Amino acid sequence: MGKMETSHQVASPHIVSSKALIEASSVSKEYCLGETTVQALRDITLRIEPGEVVAIMGPSGCGKTTLLNCLSGLDSISSGTVKIAGRDLRGLSDRKLTAFRAREMGFIFQAYNLLPVLNGVENVELPMLVSGISAREARKRAWASIERVGMRDRAHHRPAELSGGQRQRFAIARALATHPSLVWADEPTGALDSQTSQEILDLMLHLNREEGLTFVWVTHAPDIAQQAGRLITMRDGLIETDQPVDAHLRNGETTDRKQVQL
Ligand SMILES: Nc1ncnc2c1ncn2[C@@H]1O[C@H](COP(=O)(O)OP(=O)(O)OP(=O)(O)O)[C@@H](O)[C@H]1O
Secondary structure (H helix, E strand, O other): OOOOOOOOOOOOOOOOOOOOOEEEEEEEEEEEEOOEEEEEEEEEEEEEOOOOEEEEEOOOOOOHHHHHHHHOOOOOOOEEEEEEOOEEHHHOOHHHHHHHHHHHEEEEEOOOOOOOOOOHHHHHHHHHHHOOOOHHHHHHHHHHHHHHOOOHHHOOOOHHHOOHHHHHHHHHHHHHOOOOOEEEEEOOOOOOOHHHHHHHHHHHHHHHHHHOOEEEEEOOOHHHHOOOOEEEEEEOOEEEEEEEOOHHHHOOOOOOOOOOOO
């Protein structure tokens, strides 16, 4: 499969591809714990277009991370269908799914997930080396990606020598290095102070505007969610609301950033 043809051309919300980037139909997920079954997702149907920034909020345990894991193919679903760029994930073998994910999606986590013994550039290139890209090409792409997040002068530092915001920039560089069209972010600023958190959000929003990258954020924070283009709220494994975020909220024209309520 070639690259998603939507990359780099859909920063404007006015350009809507006829093909959804993410299409979930009646997705359910159950976890079996001995005699007990946890119904983590119940019949979720959802469509996300290329170029969107979507925030998912909801109380602890409502299924946000499970939804992200199931939509991205990190976890299997119990029933339903998930298609990414028209590709049904269940039709892929484990090996093909891993390769598809590595090529087409980036992941950002609250805990950065950088390896402490590697410096910044080595952390960024590692997943590419693992997925079989040549050392020379991986290094080239890693530097290009580090450039995009403004971390060139920190690239030879190990994570312990970096601030939280700088670590997250390297994690974003790692997520972007394969030029995915879609980036999943689970509490991407959860470990950061509010100013650094805003810088990381601004970076992601810039990448969305300038390069058409699609972002799905899982977050607890209303002030982050209201900077997305669309807000999905969940409760008990269900989608409770799904609506655009008002433009005036998104542009920060209000002083009350708590207006997005669960
Ligand atoms: N691997 C697992 N095995 C069993 N149950 C699980 C597993 N992962 C999640 N669950 C359960 O599924 C439900 C949804 O969990 P999930 O982590 O998706 O919630 P969340 O909304 O992301 O929560 P939080 O905001 O606290 O991170 C919870 O009841 C949780 O206990």
